[in-house]
Amino acid sequence: MLRRSFLVWAGASGLAAAGSVAAFQRWQEITPTLHFPGRDEGHFMRDRHALPPPSEVLETDVAIFGSGIGGMSAAWKLNKLGNKDFLMVDGPQPYGNAAGGRFGDLEYPTGGHYLPLPSPESVHVREILADLGVIQRDPFGEKPYYDERFLLHAPEERLLYKGKWQEGFIPTEGVPPGELAEHKRFFAEVERLRQTRGSDGRRIFVFPTVQSSEDPEWRKLDGITLKQWLERNGYQSPTLHWYLNYCCRDDYGARYDQVSAWAGLHYYCSRWGHAANAENGTWLTWPGGLQPLASGMERASGVKRVGGTVVSLKRTNAGIEALCFRLENGKPRSYLMKARKAICAMPLYVAERVVEGIREMGYEPQRDTPVYSPWMVANFLLKRFPEELPRAPLAWDNVVYQEPGLGFVVSTHQDIRVTPPEKTVFSAYVALSHRTPVSARRWMVTATPAELLELASADLKTAYGAQFVSCVERVDITLRGHAMAAPLPGFRSNSGLKALREIDGPILFAHADLSGFSVFEEAAWWGCRAAQLAAK
Incomplete structure (x- = not known):
């Protein structure tokens, strides 16, 4: 401080x-209070400081490493499947990118802060929201009924453009007619792409992304940037370019001249969920961002959380063994975790340093890490x-x-x-x-x-x-x-991500990184999938 x-x-x-x-x-x-989640633990691991001998051994059936949306979804799903014997090692920050904070009674987000209404393909998200009471009726119907408290109410968004506030995020007031026509043409194309299916019968853009079309014609979008796609399709409007660049920075933390066109378009074309009691395009939000959702899954699962960060994870004849540590007043204390199965719900830049034999699993860090x-x-x-x-x-x-x-x-x-x-x-x-x-x-x-x-x-x-x-x-x-x-061009062809997605063994992976970009729907999908495999 x-x-x-x-x-x-x-x-x-x-x-x-x-x-x-x-x-x-x-x-x-x-x-001013500065928070660097994971920095101290990360630097400790990077610098390979010596750890004291383990002070205890914890045993469980399934060990979950990471308490973000991937890890919490895994715990939630394990409980739904009837497996009650699991432990969670928090990682350096409880709830990861879904974490929030508070000033007294006022909550606030420190990471993700909203969730679009899930489309019909996102069955796993609808199941979670129904279990937590966010969806109150007809969770798998065309228009579920949502708890009014969490539906974003007006006014939703505004933009400060040329010294004046206007409704919406894309400039309209004082914009030449030619540019406005391009805006209209772009959003008409988005609507068309939402309904388009590839030669394999799948929609081009859906959540989870593994269910998106594999049609080679549409996969070509992953070979260029979103800016290149705009230019090739005759979009020249400066305000449209600014808006789509803003959206890429907001969604992926990278500019539109860096982000894959497939990823840039996916954000618009995959989210079209409806609600019985809200307009199309409505979002779900909470004062504390996504932490209330993560906390809700934690309560529903009954998961027991253990503070600490995993240093090494390896396979054994009995399952897995992990060496973990936590810093107490700047000094490390270590412990062992033994389990039949492990769910790695940690970012891949961490997993590559932690999971022994990850190269033998088909993942080459220098080539595959995002x-x-x-x-x-x-x-x-x-x-x-x-x-x-x-x-x-x-x-x-x-x-x-x-x-x-x-x-x-x-x-x-x-x-x-x-x-x-x-x-x-x-x-x-x-x-x-x-x-x-x-x-x-x-x-x-x-x-x-x-x-x-x-x-x-x-x-x-x-x-x-x-x-x-x-x-x-x-x-x-x-x-x-x-x-x-960041989903840069070529991310959909990442062979290392594909290898980790398909693993079914004592060590399983459950993080949005497996999809190549960080969103709730993807993290929850991989958490639920890992839980289903671990429960076998």
């Missing part, structure tokens, strides 16, 4: 409004709401037409009240896609708290100017150096 003064933004911000000079000179004492995008999430506790510019009112998701920020989410949006709450939390997301992943990670660990705050608050200062600082009471910043796998 680092104590610093939070200085109102420098004159370079371009603020010239009356009173901004006085605000500029005002300091507000706060305590590129990982770094992320930063900053949560601002506000003692009051800042004054808004006119036009579109404060929404759940608020985006500024600039880079590298991704806008900010209002954690109290779902609190349906006659008047706004006294306090709120604005969660600002930044994908460091303006740097290479390696240079971004280096910057994350060397940047000062002031530099981190400056980047985290860039969209907020554009939206609110000098007044914003006087609203801030606390700031928590979470830095994820390897937040998500």
Whole structure:
């Protein structure tokens, strides 16, 4: 924890409004808290520090390594299948990319913060949501009935474009007719692709992705970037290009001139779930992001969690054996885990260092490990709401037409009240896609708290100017150096991922990385699949 003064933004911000000079000179004492999930444990493993002898041996039927959505889905499914004998080793951060935090009674996300309505193919997601009470009726019908508390209510999203807020994320006001025509043509193409099937009879884009069409004609999309696809199809609109680049940075942490066209289009064309009590395209969200879903699966499964991180995992005659450790006041304590089966619900950049014999399983780390995008999430506790510019009112998701920020989410949006709450939390997301992943990670660990705050608050200062600082009471910043796998061209042909997906043995894999990109639907799919294999 680092104590610093939070200085109102420098004159370079371009603020010239009356009173901004006085605000500029005002300091507000706060305590920015910096979180680096997994950094200490990762560096300990990377530097190969010696561990003390194991202090205990834990035995179970199935050991789950990792407590993110993949691991929690595996625990949930094992319980549904009647297997009650399993233990979970948390990993460096409970709930992984689904983790959240809180300022007193106010929850906020530090990772994923929403879930689109699942389409009919996502049976596993609908089953989870029904079990947790999020879907209340007809879970496998065309239009399930959802708990109203979790359906995102209006106003959903807005964009700050040319100094004015407007509804929606793609610019429309003041955009030339030719560009608007391209917008319309693109979304018409999305609608067409949603219904298109390949020569094998499968839809081109579905969740889980392993059920998508393998038609070679459509697989060609994985050989080019989304930007190349746009250019080849005659899309020249700068606002459309900005929007799709924003979406790739938001979904995958990488720019649209880096992301596979297949992955870039998949996000739009695969999600078309409906609800009996909501409009098409509605999202599910919680103040704490996806942590309430992860916690719900934890409670439903009855899983017992054990703190720690796995160092080595190997096969034995009896099943598997894992050496784990946890840091206590900076010092390691180790223990052994023995089980009949192991479910590796950890990112592959970790698994490649942990699983003994992973090359013999068909996975070559240097060839097959994805590129990982770094992320930063900053949560601002506000003692009051800042004054808004006119036009579109404060929404759940608020985006500024600039880079590298991704806008900010209002954690109290779902609190349906006659008047706004006294306090709120604005969660600002930044994908460091303006740097290479390696240079971004280096910057994350060397940047000062002031530099981190400056980047985290860039969209907020554009939206609110000098007044914003006087609203801030606390700031928590979470830095994820390897937040998500980036689906670069060729990711669908990754032979190592395919090999790990097909394994059926004492060591099983369950992480969204197996699909090549990080989303709830994929992590949950691999968790459920691993549980089914482990329960045999």
